[in-house]
Amino acid sequence: MITSEIDALAYIKNGDKQAFGFLYDAYFKKIYNFVFFKTLHKEITEDLVSKIFIKALENIEAYDSRKGNFAAWIFTIANRIIIDQYRAHKNTYDINDFWDLPSGENIFENVSNQQQIKQIKDQLGKLEPLHRDLVIMRVWQNMSYHEISQITGKSESSLKMMFSRTIKNLRASTLLSMIILNNIINNN
16 A cells, blocks of 8 residues: 555556556645646646646656655656746736636635735736746745755755845835835825
């Protein structure tokens, strides 16, 4: 009986491809969300997620746990397939579609003010793609800097610095927006 990622990988290495189902179940939602945040399109996400898992299954023999954990390996495959998609289609999508993702998880459950949510959306939409991805992977995906490093090819220290600066800038921009909004309200 397969009870862990390590068990599944051991079964797969011994020729039992059925064990990949355990990994699929364990990573589907994470990969789906990761791809959706990058494409912001449901149908494209579904197609890409299928391609990602097919490619992972086809190349599972190439996975080497000494080079990194399985999560980093499959997210790297995901990232490469997404890049291929961008190159092939070069479509852009509205960041506002990001917030329509149907999910049981709501990152803003504790935020009661819709204006704050709008400001956060606006600020995230202004970020460079790598910075936005970093915030999404750290905040939404709860990924470690090590995992993000393996996916992006950036060093952990540069990612920590980038995240810190990005959050600092987001806080400053949001605070400035709040001050301006308060001044407008108080002057009317």
